[in-house]
Amino acid sequence: MSQISDVKLQLRAETKQKFSDMARMLSAPDQCEHMKFIIKAAGFKQGIEIGVFTGYSALCLAEGMPLDGKLLALDVSDEYTNIAKKYWQLAGVNDKIELRLGNAVEILDNLIADKRNLESFDFGFIDADKPNYPNYFERLNKLIKKGGIIMIDNIIWGGLVASEDHRQNDPKTKSIYETSQLALNNKEFDVHTIMIGDGLLIAHKKI
Numbered sequence: 001m002s003q004i005s006d007v008k009l010q011l012r013a014e015t016k017q018k019f020s021d022m023a024r025m026l027s028a029p030d031q032c033e034h035m036k037f038i039i040k041a042a043g044f045k046q047g048i049e050i051g052v053f054t055g056y057s058a059l060c061l062a063e064g065m066p067l068d069g070k071l072l073a074l075d076v077s078d079e080y081t082n083i084a085k086k087y088w089q090l091a092g093v094n095d096k097i098e099l100r101l102g103n104a105v106e107i108l109d110n111l112i113a114d115k116r117n118l119e120s121f122d123f124g125f126i127d128a129d130k131p132n133y134p135n136y137f138e139r140l141n142k143l144i145k146k147g148g149i150i151m152i153d154n155i156i157w158g159g160l161v162a163s164e165d166h167r168q169n170d171p172k173t174k175s176i177y178e179t180s181q182l183a184l185n186n187k188e189f190d191v192h193t194i195m196i197g198d199g200l201l202i203a204h205k206k207i
Helices: 007-027 029-041 056-063 079-091 104-113 130-143 159-160 164-168 169-184
Strands: 045-051 068-077 099-102 119-124 144-152 189-192 200-205
Touching: 007 056, 007 079, 029 056, 029 119, 029 144, 029 189, 045 056, 045 104, 045 130, 045 159, 056 068, 056 130, 068 079, 068 104, 079 099, 104 130, 119 130, 130 144, 130 169, 159 164, 159 169, 164 169, 169 189, 169 200
Parallel strands: 045 068, 045 119, 068 099, 119 144
Antiparallel strands: 144 200, 189 200
């Protein structure tokens, strides 16, 4: 794993100080560095992140993008993303990130309604409300170009996706499992799951 910058360490520390137990929503550092590496190696310029929280993963994603890259970051919280904006500025990536607050499904639907956006993004990263994971995947599929990737966080969900009882009776676990099956059963994608953080599914859209 590459060395974590002081700015990112400060972001994680402030998140834990201010939000205590909610800080568990931070993506794992090694996972974020891995995503950054993929984006940089692939030369991806246009991306969408669904679920920003305090901006750690978006910061890493933006670091992997070129100077003319643009990450569209979707969230619903002013409180969380105000912290994100501070650290994006400190890290020098704020010009690469466009934050939009609101219902992510509606924002994605509005993007899809403009046909110029179809298959125009290089990558998407899903790390938001679990019940909407299938909705996010289906919409990103329309927006991601061939050769691009969709990355999905928490795909292991603490191991609960392996439990048939949880898959049937827990809405979050059920949605995460359904999303993994959507990806695996979609012939447009090659799918790989990495046992890093809480599990990262990477779906590569075939050329």
